[in-house]
Amino acid sequence: MVDKFNIHTDLAVENKERFQGDDTEISGVKVYEKYDERYGVKLTKVEIVSPKGAKIMGKPMGKYVTIEAIEFDYKDYDSDRKKQLGKVLARELFYMLPVRKKEEIKELSVLVVGLGNKDVTPDALGPYVIANLDVTRHIFMLKNNHGKSKGISAMIPGVMAQSGMESAEMVEGIAKQIKPDVVICVDALAAGSTKRLSSTIQLADTGINPGAGIGNHRKGIDKENLGVPVIAIGIPTVIHAATIVSDTMDEIIKVLSELPDMKGNGGFEVLKSFNDTEKHKLVRELLEPRVADMFVTPKDIDESIRFMSETVAYGINLVFSLS
C-alpha cells in the first residue's frame, strides 16, 4: 500500500487522493472537505491522528490544510484574487496559532523563515515572501527597552552551498537566541500533478521535515528541535521529473490495454500488474541518471512566484495586523 505514495508529492491532499477513492477511509487519517463559495476555494483538511496513519501517508502526524483555488486560472492573477486568497490563508493560519483570541495575537513573538534558494526561481518562494513581510519586532524592542520579544521577525537561511550550514541549524540558533512563541516556515513544494502548481497553498502544524521541498533541508525544523510550535506554509512550484514520466507511463499503459491484441498477452499483463512502486522504480532505472536531480517547472514561473509570494505575505501580514 505504501507504494501508492512513491510518486513524490509534498501535498497531503495528493497523498490522500492517490490512496483512496472518494468514499474510502484511511485508518488513522481524518479528512474534511469544504467548498468556500465566497472566496472560490476548495478547503481540504487532512488530520493524521495515529502512527499508522502517518506511515500510510508518509507524513508526520498533525493537521494539514489545503487551500485550492480551483476555479482560478493561474494566469489571471490580479490584486483582488491576491486579497481573497490571502484572507483565506490568514483565517486558516489564525486557527493554527497557539492563541485562542484575536487580542492575544499581538502579544506573540513570531519568527517567519523563508526557506529555499533565492537564486533558483521556483525555489525562491520563501525568500520572496520575506521581502514582502511587515517586520515589526525591532520596533517593539525599541519601545519596550529590550524586554520580552514581540512582533514579527524574519530570516532567510539560504541554501547550504551559500551558507555552509543546514537551514535547520540556522533556524535553531536564531530561535534559541530570540525565543519566539511560534515559528512559521514558508517553502516551495513539489506537487504530484501540474494542476496544483502555483494555485494551491498548504498549511501544516507539523513543521518542516527532512527532504521536504526541492531544497535540502535535512534536519527537521519542528517543535521537537525548536521547542515551540512550527507552522509550515508551502506552495507547489515544481514536479519531480520522474513523476511526470511515471504519470505518462500510466497513460501509455492505459492506451496499450485497449489495443485488442494486448488482452491476454502475458508480457503486457506483467507490466500492467506493476504497482506504483514497481512502475516508479522502472521509470527511475530507464531515466538518464541526471534526471533524478531535475525538476519540471512552468516557463512563466517568475510571474507565479511573484504573485504567490505577495499572496502569502499579504495573508501573514493580515493575521498579525489584527487585534
Add this chain to the structure above:
Amino acid sequence: MVDKFNIHTDLAVENKERFQGDDTEISGVKVYEKYDERYGVKLTKVEIVSPKGAKIMGKPMGKYVTIEAIEFDYKDYDSDRKKQLGKVLARELFYMLPVRKKEEIKELSVLVVGLGNKDVTPDALGPYVIANLDVTRHIFMLKNNHGKSKGISAMIPGVMAQSGMESAEMVEGIAKQIKPDVVICVDALAAGSTKRLSSTIQLADTGINPGAGIGNHRKGIDKENLGVPVIAIGIPTVIHAATIVSDTMDEIIKVLSELPDMKGNGGFEVLKSFNDTEKHKLVRELLEPRVADMFVTPKDIDESIRFMSETVAYGINLVFSLS
C-alpha cells in the same frame, strides 16, 4: 524522415545524431569532428549548405560549431576550466567574425545581446553574460569625439511580459541606431539530452530564429533583418518536458520488446512501428496539457548558469582584447 527531429533540440549536433548513424551522410550537410586534447573538448562543425539540408535538419543554412566539454563533470567548475573553455570559445568566435586578421578586430563595433529572462534562472544566461562583459564602446566614443562607432556595446532586451516588445524589435531598433559591424546574441537553449546541459557551447553564424530557446523570440534576429552578420552563442540549460517523457517511452518500448510474449503481438508491433513523430504526438496527447509549457532543469541550475555565463563572457572579452 523529418520526424526524427520532432524531439525538440536547439543543438545542430543533436539533430545530426538523431538522424544519422556515425557513418551516414546527410545530403546538403557537412560534418567535421575533432577532439582537442589540449583543452579536453570535442568540436563538431556542422555546415548546412543546401536548402534540402536545411529542411532535413530543421535549421537554417549556415555554420554550427559545438564545443563539448566531454570529460568535464559540470560539478567540477573551477577557474582553470573556465579559462580553458573560454579560450576555445574565443578561437571559434574569432573565425566567425567578419575579419581576416587579428588587427582588424579592434576596429569592429560589436553589439552583444543577452537574450532571455533574468528572473527565470535557466533562462538567465544571456543577461548574466552581459553583466560580466567588458563594455568599451562609450570609451571610444568619448575619445573619438563621437565619430564611427567602435568597441563593445551590450543590451538586455528582457522578455515581452516585461517590455511589451519582441526582443527582435528592440535589437533591430538599437542596431539601426548604432550601426554595429556585427551582432552577437547569447541565449539559453533547449537540449534533447541531459548529458549536454551546461557543458556544451554552440556557436552559429545564422543568428537567432523564431522560437529558439525557451523564450519567445519570434521575429528573427539575423542578417536579413539587421543587415549585418549575427553570431549566436548558446548553451543548453533546459530540456522540454515532452522530450524527457518521449525518451523514457523509447526505453520502455525497448524493455517491452524483450519480453517474450510481446514478439509477434500485433498491438505492440503497431506501437513499436510508430516513428518518432507519431510517438512524440502520442506523448503530447497523453501529457497533461500544461506540461507542454514546462521545462526540465537541474536543481543546481544557479551554479551552472553562473559558471557558464562567466565562461562565455571570458571568451568574448578575450577575443576583443586581442589585437
Add this chain to the structure above:
Amino acid sequence: MVDKFNIHTDLAVENKERFQGDDTEISGVKVYEKYDERYGVKLTKVEIVSPKGAKIMGKPMGKYVTIEAIEFDYKDYDSDRKKQLGKVLARELFYMLPVRKKEEIKELSVLVVGLGNKDVTPDALGPYVIANLDVTRHIFMLKNNHGKSKGISAMIPGVMAQSGMESAEMVEGIAKQIKPDVVICVDALAAGSTKRLSSTIQLADTGINPGAGIGNHRKGIDKENLGVPVIAIGIPTVIHAATIVSDTMDEIIKVLSELPDMKGNGGFEVLKSFNDTEKHKLVRELLEPRVADMFVTPKDIDESIRFMSETVAYGINLVFSLS
C-alpha cells in the same frame, strides 16, 4: 542673476524659490500654486513661456508640475498614501498626454523609459518603476495581428558603463522602431534641499535634457530627437555634495554676521558680498576634488526608493487603465 541657480537642482520649483521672493514675478515665467486638501499635497505649476525665462530658470521652455506631499513625513509610507499620491500623479500626467478625452487614452502607444542605474540605490528609481508597470503592448500586438502599436511598452536603458551606449541613443533607436505616440521618462533627480527628497514628484513636458539627474544622460530625450512628445517624471533622491556644503556656508556667514566685531570688517564684508555663484565656486575649490562627483543620500534610501517607485508605477498604471 543666473548665478542664483548655480546650486544644482533639477526641480523647477526650487529654481523659482531661489530666484524670487513670494511676490516677485520672473519675466517669461508663469507660476501657479494650489493646495489640494483632498490629497494633502501642494501643487506648483511653473510654465516657462519665453527664451528669456528659460535662460533665467536654466531650464528649457515648457510646463513643470510639482506635487509636494508637504504634510507627509516620508517615514510614514503606507499603502493609502501611495494611492493618494498616485492618483494626483495620474491626474497631472493625464493633462500632459497628447489626448483630449479619456477614451483616447486607450488608443495611445506609450513607451515608458526607466532611466538610471539599477545597481546604485538612489539612482534606481526608473528601473524600479518599470518593474511595477502594467506592460500591455504585446497583448494588443497579438490580438491585432501586429497592426498599429498600442498599449504600454517599457525599457531600461541602463548606464553607459553597462551598455556602452548613451541612454538617449537607445531610446531613439527603440522609439524609431516601435513608433510610440508619447514617451514617458522616469528618472531620479537631484534636489537643492533635503526637505524635498523622496516626497516630491515633478512632471515636465520638456523631456530629459543633458546632464539632468545624477546619471550621465548627455543627449536629449525630447521631442526634437524623438519626434513625439516626451513627458519626464522625476523624484529627487539625492543632493549634490557641493550643495550641502554651500548651504551650510550660507548659514555660517549668517552666524558670523551676528558676531559684533564682524560688523564693518572689510574681509568679512567681501565674503558676505559674494553672490551664490562666487560662494559656490569657492566651495568647489575648497572641497576635495573627488567630492564634486559625490552625492548625499539618506541611509534608508532603499525604503523610500521602493515606496516612491511603487507610487509612480501606480499612477502611470492608473492613467492607462482608464477609458
Add this chain to the structure above:
Amino acid sequence: MVDKFNIHTDLAVENKERFQGDDTEISGVKVYEKYDERYGVKLTKVEIVSPKGAKIMGKPMGKYVTIEAIEFDYKDYDSDRKKQLGKVLARELFYMLPVRKKEEIKELSVLVVGLGNKDVTPDALGPYVIANLDVTRHIFMLKNNHGKSKGISAMIPGVMAQSGMESAEMVEGIAKQIKPDVVICVDALAAGSTKRLSSTIQLADTGINPGAGIGNHRKGIDKENLGVPVIAIGIPTVIHAATIVSDTMDEIIKVLSELPDMKGNGGFEVLKSFNDTEKHKLVRELLEPRVADMFVTPKDIDESIRFMSETVAYGINLVFSLS
C-alpha cells in the same frame, strides 16, 4: 583632546592622523608604518594597548591594520590589482587568526558574517563578499558524518527593518549553534576623508562595536559576546554628510584667516579658536536636521563595491585554501 575625534571615522589610522603630527606619540597607542613596495601598498599598524589609549582613540583596545592602496587610482580596477590587494589582505588576516602554523588553518571552523544592507549600494560590501566566498563547511560535515565543525560558513544578517532583529543577536544565535573557532565580520565603514574611500582595507581583532559603519549594529559582535575571537574587515565606502561640511568649514576658516582685515578681529578669532568638537557641533546645528542621517558616496559606488568585495573574498578564500 578627545574632541579631535568627533569627526566620525571608523578608521583607526584616521583617528591617529587627526590626533597627532607625524612625530608625536599617543600614550597607550603604538603605531608602526611600512611601505610594501612589492604590492604598492602602505601598511599602518595601530595597537591600542591601554584603556587610556582606547579613550583617546575612541576605539576599543586591540590591533588595527590598515592596507592603503596609495598609488592606486580606484578607477583603474583590474584583475591583477585585485589579486595583489587580496594577497596582502590574506597575509594580514593570517596573522590575526588564532593559529600559529599554516597547517592549522585547515582545521579551523570559520564563520564569515557579511554585515550591512544589500539593498543600499554603499552598505552592500558585506553581503557582496559573502556572494563571492568559497563556502566549505557543509562539504566537511558530509564527509565527517557531522563531527566537529570545520571549514567556512557564511551568513548575511541583513538590517533590522528586514529581519526585526539586531545583527548581533543573529550572529550570536548562529555562533552558539555551530561553534566556530573564529568569526570574521565584513562591513562597509565611514571614512573621514574622500581619499580613503574604496581604496583602504582595515582589519581589526576587536570585532564590531555599537554604531560602527553606516548600519545600526548596536550590540557588539565581539569576543565578549561570542566567546571566540572576532576579526573585523572593513572598507570605507561613505563619509558622513556632517564630516564633509565640517572639513570644508576648516578650509573656509583658513581662507578667511588670510584676509588682512580678519587678523585681530575678535569675532573671527573666537570662531578660529573653536576646537573640532565645537566646530562640529556648530556645523551640526547649522545643518538641516535630516542631513545628520545622510551620507556622501561616489556616483560610481556600484563599481567600487563590486571590485572591493571581489578583492576581500579573494583574500579570505586565499587564506583558507592554504595548508
